[in-house]
Structures are given as structure tokens and as C-alpha cells.
Amino acid sequence: MTGATNRWWLVIAAGLAVFMVALDSSIVNVALPSIGQAFHARASLTEWAILGYLLPAVALVLPAGRWLDRSGRRPAFVLAVAGFAVSSAIAGAAPGIGWLIAARVLQGAFGALLAAIFPALVTAAVRPEVRGRAMSLVATLGPLGAVTGPALGGVLIAAVGWPAIFYINLPVSLVVIGIGLRTIEAGGRLALPDRAWLLESALLASASAVLLAALTQAPVHGLAWLLGTLVAVPLVVAWGRLPASRPVVDLVRSSGIAGPMAALLLNVTGIAGLGFIAPFFLEEMLHAGSAVTGLTALALPLGMASASSVGGYLADRWNPRGMTAIGTAVIATGLVLISPLSGGWQPADLAWRLALVGIGMGLFAGPNMVVAMRHAPGHLLGTAGAATGLARSLAFALGPAVVTVPWALTGYSITGMRAAAVLAVASVTLAFAATVAAWVVRRRAEPAPVELGRAA
Incomplete structure (x- = not known):
């Protein structure tokens, strides 16, 4: 600063x-x-x-x-x-x-x-x-x-x-x-903007737009839309061959931002997928009205708001990577508790579980951003911030698309909803693994402190 x-x-x-x-x-x-x-x-x-x-x-x-x-x-x-x-x-x-x-x-x-x-x-x-x-x-x-x-x-x-x-x-x-x-x-x-930036922007924007369109339309108009994601592959490959892509590739490979980006993508994918299924479970299985469904869904952002300041404080006083791991573990615990999706529940039974997921996200989001930005070079802070934003936005589209697959294959039944919840748990479990792996790799890469009196 x-x-x-x-x-x-x-x-x-x-x-x-x-x-x-x-x-x-x-x-x-x-x-x-x-x-x-x-x-x-x-x-x-x-x-x-x-x-x-x-x-x-x-x-x-x-x-x-x-x-x-x-x-x-x-x-x-x-x-x-x-x-x-x-x-x-x-x-x-x-x-x-x-x-x-x-x-x-x-x-x-x-x-x-x-x-x-x-x-x-x-x-x-x-x-x-x-x-x-x-x-x-x-x-x-x-x-x-x-x-x-x-x-x-x-x-x-x-x-x-x-x-x-x-x-x-x-x-x-x-x-x-x-x-x-x-x-x-x-x-x-x-x-x-110069010609190189315009070409780079055209390829990146086209790939992102294709991915977003395919992922958002698949849950509504059918799983065949997921094939549209393949169109993005040659666009990304073409962008990767541009000289202008080298700073971005180097940023992801060497700066320590890959772990936080992966954790963000996987955590938000699991939460967004669960958030897509939850209203259908409330209205179709628990026969809740739209007002009750809306109030129940509010539990997640309220839980996040209640915990975010705690997550930020502990990240500052202790360790931001440690807080991302703890936050992810709390998210996973909440999703595991949600995964049974019992027909005997009341809306309040789902609400407190959603609140727990929100608390985990509150503990995770700020510290994870700190980790991502802390290791980005000063001349690439804009790119680092944009990369995390892109990961978050694509995850919000990816989550509903992913959970729709087992739900649709089972005829949109409660069994499919539970399978979708399991996929959400799997996504967050991978996020936890990515967080811990990045933490371990970073600790090994840091030089050991030199004890006083032993310096050469």
C-alpha cells in the first residue's frame, strides 16, 4: 500500500x-x-x-x-x-x-x-x-x-x-x-486498446460467453446444451497461443493464485448447485409456499453476512490460508447435513443447514481473496482480480448445470435431488483438498527461518 x-x-x-x-x-x-x-x-x-x-x-x-x-x-x-x-x-x-x-x-x-x-x-x-x-x-x-x-x-x-x-x-x-x-x-x-488487446479480448469474451450460455441454458432447456461448452475449447487454445496470454498463464502457474481460484470455483459450484435444487425441494417435497421458500433461502446469505467479519478478523490475526480451509470445512459440513433431503423435514430444518453453509462461505470468501491477491505481482493485480471474478461467475452457472444431470437422469425425482446434493458435497470436498494442497505446497516453498547466531 x-x-x-x-x-x-x-x-x-x-x-x-x-x-x-x-x-x-x-x-x-x-x-x-x-x-x-x-x-x-x-x-x-x-x-x-x-x-x-x-x-x-x-x-x-x-x-x-x-x-x-x-x-x-x-x-x-x-x-x-x-x-x-x-x-x-x-x-x-x-x-x-x-x-x-x-x-x-x-x-x-x-x-x-x-x-x-x-x-x-x-x-x-x-x-x-x-x-x-x-x-x-x-x-x-x-x-x-x-x-x-x-x-x-x-x-x-x-x-x-x-x-x-x-x-x-x-x-x-x-x-x-x-x-x-x-x-x-x-x-x-x-x-x-491496441490490436493485440482487441484480439485477446475477442477470444476470451467469446469463450466466456459460450461457456456461460451453455451452462445457464442446460438446466432450463436440456442437457444437450452442455455440448456447447466444447465450442469454447478452440477459442481458449487460440488465446493460449497469443503472446499476450503469457502473463496470465505465468500468473496462474507461479504466483500461488491457482489454489485460491480452484477453491473458489469448486466451493461456489457446490453452493450454487445446492441453491438451485433447494427451492424445488421446498415446494415439491415439503409443499412450502413461495413466501416460505424465499425466507428459507435467505438463511444462506444471512449466515454469510454474520460470519464474514469473523473470517476477516481471524485471517488478519492468524492465517488467511487456514481460514479458507476452516471455511471450506464448514461449508462441506453444512452440505453433508443437507444431502439426506428428508421428506419429513420442515422448512426450518433446511434453513439452519443453509445458514451453516452461509457461515462457512463467510469464513472462506474474504480470506481466500486475500490469499489470491497477496501472491499476485503488482503489475498484474487487475488480471488477478478479474481471474477470481471469472471463476466465481462461471461457478454460479456451472453449479445448476452439474446438479441438473443426475436430477434429469432420474426423471426429476427426489432420488435425483439427493444425488445432486452428493455432487455438491463432492465439489466442496475437492475444494478442501485444493485448499490444503495449495497451503502445503506454499509452506514447503517458503524458506525456513534462520535462527539467530546460526547465520553464515
Whole structure:
């Protein structure tokens, strides 16, 4: 860090930006009927108000990180937040469904830039001894934003109308820009994209978009969509042959970020898969209503929020790698307890188990980000942050796709649900193995301390 004091206002600004980006990933869901009526559009068209946001938000995050490593952080942050605000205003004032979808694509692109920049900002904003708490704060606000979206959207639509769900971003963005201008060091310019960056971005964005589309459509339209993931393979291979890919490959191989990325991908895959199955179990097997189902699902993010500060504090005072292992073990314990999916349960029986999974995620998320960013070279902080963001986003799509396979093969029965829960447990078990393995490898690679008096 370049300053002498911790810049907590910058951490708060980064957290607000992450909350806003996550909020916009879910707040539109409840507005689709109103949008369809306003523009006389079919449901198959209005759903692109969601997909148009998610696809660039995931597909562009790694290219955005590569661009950030060549640009000044203050102008990049201001551009990202201002662009998100302007595209939100365009979405709210859209005269037709086409304008709305185009504005959502722009929102997603600037959201990708914000997702890539926040880990680098938080890493530089505070001293290493409090970085776990800072990362945990920001890591918690993302899931809370996604959970808050439908409820806040419903209130705004009922009180003001659907455009308000986009206009709400404007005052928040102004506050975030103001904090950024006061707390981020001046210096650096926005790098102009060159031909090599455009080619690299096109390949990475195309591969990410193909993966996301295949994984998100498979649970809804059939497992044949999973074959679409094969299209991404030649795109990734072509990117790997570019000279521009070498810093990213070296980052993953040698910096210590591979273990945290693998643990994040596997943990979130298991949790997202379980989160996909849980509402069906509640409504089809326990005959719970939609209100009870929604309240039960809230147990997971509330558990995460309750434990994140503890995870960050212990990571700072003890060891962030140790906290990632403990958090993963708690997640695995919660999923094992969920896996029976007994028909004799009440919603509360599932709720406390989900809360335990959330507590584990709260203990894991911030410390894992600290580990990932701690070992990234200073000139690749943007790429490192973007890589973890991409792993997280793909995992949210991968989880439902993975658990749908056994569920669909058993005719969408309770047996298939239980098999899906077992797969979620297996994913988190692999995450624990990856965390411990990375910890052991890193400890062996560190030089042994030299005792006083024995130095040569």
C-alpha cells in the first residue's frame, strides 16, 4: 500500500460498487412482466434484459482486468462507475425493448470493469494486517446485493414504476465517484486498446460467453446444451497461443493464485448447485409456499453476512490460508447435513443447514481473496482480480448445470435431488483438498527461518 493509513472509505466505495453490480443482476427479474406490458414484448424477448447484462458482465471481466493493468486506477474506476450510471439512466429512459436491452449490455460491460477493479483497489487501500477484514466486507456485499434485488425491485415497481430500478443507481454512483476521486491516488491514464488487446479480448469474451450460455441454458432447456461448452475449447487454445496470454498463464502457474481460484470455483459450484435444487425441494417435497421458500433461502446469505467479519478478523490475526480451509470445512459440513433431503423435514430444518453453509462461505470468501491477491505481482493485480471474478461467475452457472444431470437422469425425482446434493458435497470436498494442497505446497516453498547466531 502506498499510503500510511488505511483508506476505509475507499473500501466502502468498492463495496457499494460491488453491491450495485450484484443488485442489477437480480433486480430486473421481478420487473420483466411490467417491462413486457410497457413495450408489448414477449417473455422470450424481455428475458434478454437479464441475459444482456449477465453475458458481458462475465465474458468481459478477464479482458477488463488485462486492460486495468495498463491503465491508471483512478480514471479507470471513475470511468467504470460513470459508465454504469449512464447506462442505467439509458435503461430507465428506454423508449423500446431494443434500447433497454442495448443499455443492459452496456451496464454489463461496465459491471465487468467494476468486478475486475475492486480487488486491486481494496488490496492497495489497506495495510496487509487488516486486509482480511476489508476483503470480507466487500465479498459479503456482492451476495447481499443479489439477494436484495428482487425485494427492493418489487417495492420500487409498486411505488414508482419499473424505470426506478435503474434510476436508483444514479445517486449511489455519484457517491462512489466522489469517494474515489478523494481516496484513489492521482496518476496514470486510460490505456487505448491496441490490436493485440482487441484480439485477446475477442477470444476470451467469446469463450466466456459460450461457456456461460451453455451452462445457464442446460438446466432450463436440456442437457444437450452442455455440448456447447466444447465450442469454447478452440477459442481458449487460440488465446493460449497469443503472446499476450503469457502473463496470465505465468500468473496462474507461479504466483500461488491457482489454489485460491480452484477453491473458489469448486466451493461456489457446490453452493450454487445446492441453491438451485433447494427451492424445488421446498415446494415439491415439503409443499412450502413461495413466501416460505424465499425466507428459507435467505438463511444462506444471512449466515454469510454474520460470519464474514469473523473470517476477516481471524485471517488478519492468524492465517488467511487456514481460514479458507476452516471455511471450506464448514461449508462441506453444512452440505453433508443437507444431502439426506428428508421428506419429513420442515422448512426450518433446511434453513439452519443453509445458514451453516452461509457461515462457512463467510469464513472462506474474504480470506481466500486475500490469499489470491497477496501472491499476485503488482503489475498484474487487475488480471488477478478479474481471474477470481471469472471463476466465481462461471461457478454460479456451472453449479445448476452439474446438479441438473443426475436430477434429469432420474426423471426429476427426489432420488435425483439427493444425488445432486452428493455432487455438491463432492465439489466442496475437492475444494478442501485444493485448499490444503495449495497451503502445503506454499509452506514447503517458503524458506525456513534462520535462527539467530546460526547465520553464515
